[in-house]
Amino acid sequence: MxxxxxxxxxxxxxxxxxxxxxxxxxxxxxxxxxxxxxxxxxxxxxxxxxxxxxxxxxxxxxxxxxxxxxxxxxxxxxxxxxxxxxxxxxxxxxxxxxxxxxxxxxxxxxxxxxxxxxxxxxxxxSADGSAPPCDVPEVPELQGDKVKGWSPSHFSKFEYSAHVQEVVENIVDLGHFIPIHNVEEIPKVEELTFDGPRATLRYTTKNKVLGKIFNAALHLEYYGPSYTVVRVRSMTNVVLIASMVPTSKGKVRHRFHFRMKNMNPLINKIMLIIMAKQIEHDFLGDLPIWEHKIYREHPKLCKNEGGIMKMRKWFKQFYTDTSKTESKPVTNSKSIQLQEVR
Ligand code: FES
Ligand SMILES: [Fe+2]
Structure with a gap:
């Protein structure tokens, strides 16, 4: 064949x-x-x-x-x-x-x-002009230039070839975390629930940062297909908005807006850089895979990979344009761009 x-x-x-x-x-x-x-x-x-x-x-x-x-x-x-x-x-x-x-x-x-x-x-x-089924929330830690106890905002931007649905599936694809994201063991999912256009995912993981292992607990709240508020509890607390937008068919602009809970003035700046590097590192791992993979409509999954199909089922509600997407091949993964710290 x-x-x-x-x-x-x-x-x-x-x-x-x-x-x-x-x-x-x-x-x-x-x-x-x-x-x-x-x-x-x-x-x-x-x-x-x-x-x-x-x-x-x-x-x-x-x-x-x-x-x-x-x-x-x-x-x-x-x-x-x-x-x-x-x-x-x-x-x-x-x-x-x-x-x-x-x-x-x-x-x-x-x-x-x-x-x-x-x-x-x-x-x-919306492809059919329908009204939003939910609003996006105001995140208290991200209001204004300064919020007491939190760092300034850090913005990152990445560009790559993929479909936004694949990126959402990626987070519940537990088997790739060890090979791609350098975690010590497969994440433990504590909650994956769906409520109309909203979804909640909670999981814990052991991350390796600069050779040290840190436990991390992540809480993701999805507001539709492309806007997620993420709270991370690890060596410090981080709140971030992860958002994607297709620029054209099969091309995604991905943004992070995050702030970190202040620790002490000396450590804050270093920690912000470490956190930014960690996000960059995670993306650099996924990008070559996303940019060169094909989409398997009927993947041969194994036990404990059911989260992927649950995400796919949830995602179906966001398509009112039922046309198929064809995307041109990507030339390389150098389209990544990083943006400013503020
Ligand atoms: S005012 Fe003439 S093209 Fe816009
Ligand atoms: Fe990933």
Whole structure:
């Protein structure tokens, strides 16, 4: 029998599950900024008006199609001004200013749903236009620039080729933790429960960091397919948001926003670096696998691997686009990018 060629990688579900997705960190979009992005195979622009409110809109002007994020951009008050003929659009997308004529009422910018929470700008993406089945929570430790007892925020960003569902499956794929993540023994799952679009996973593990073994307890709360609040109790306590967003079919941008419970001023900085390195190390382990694997719709699993199929079953609710996803082969795993500490 012929083995599948890597370039034939397909998934038996759509590329873009319905859910909340982080499109940018709040600090990336300052007042007066208009920035271009590419998500879900579409070009979008995120801007922030003088009233500090962020907006996500389709990138192309309804007039003659200029990209609103290139070629001299402009915020006028809270309006977005197109660089081509300087038409202005208000916060509802309505054309309110044409410098040489009356505003054109048929020229309307399409706004995407937007919420700004926990230091990040999110949209709710749905293939069929349905409303979100749940909100994302406010995480107390991640509010504002400073929260007493917690470190400043650290943001990381990774880019790779995979489908978001595979990444969610990965966390309950217990058998890969020893070969890939350098843990001492297979994690012990204490809870894996599902409640509509929400899921909860608790597990314990023994991590090796700088040659030493640390017990760790992880508590993950899933809010749909791509937004997870994680609390880690180990050598210190960490709270983080793990989020993914497809940029196009089979391409993922993965972000972490985390803070660490302060220990003492001398150790804090070192610990923050160690934690960041640990996250980076974990990702570097998974990436070559994700980028070069195929998706097995009917995997030959062994005993104790049932969590993978439970995750798959839960994930089905997020697809209203039933088309199959084909993704192009990846060239290498050097697309990883790391971002700033703040
Ligand atoms: S193309 Fe945008 S104002 Fe003309
Ligand atoms: Fe992994």
């Amino acid at each position: 012929h083995q599948e060629a890597r370039e034939e990688r397909t998934y038996p579900f759509g590329a873009y599950p319905n859910g909340w997705y982080v499109l940018a960190n709040s600090t990336e979009i300052k007042v007066g900024d208009v920035k271009p992005f590419h998500y879900f195979g579409k070009d979008v622009v995120i801007y922030r008006g003088r009233n500090h409110k962020a907006h996500i809109v389709d990138a192309y002007c309804p007039h003659l199609g200029a990209h609103l994020g290139h070629g001299g951009t402009g915020i006028v008050g809270n309006n977005l001004r197109c660089p081509f003929h300087h038409w202005q659009f208000d916060e509802s997308g309505k054309c309110v200013e044409v410098p040489y004529s009356e505003p054109q009422p048929k020229a309307c910018l399409t706004h995407w749903p937007m919420v700004e929470k926990n230091g990040q700008i999110l949209t709710y993406f």
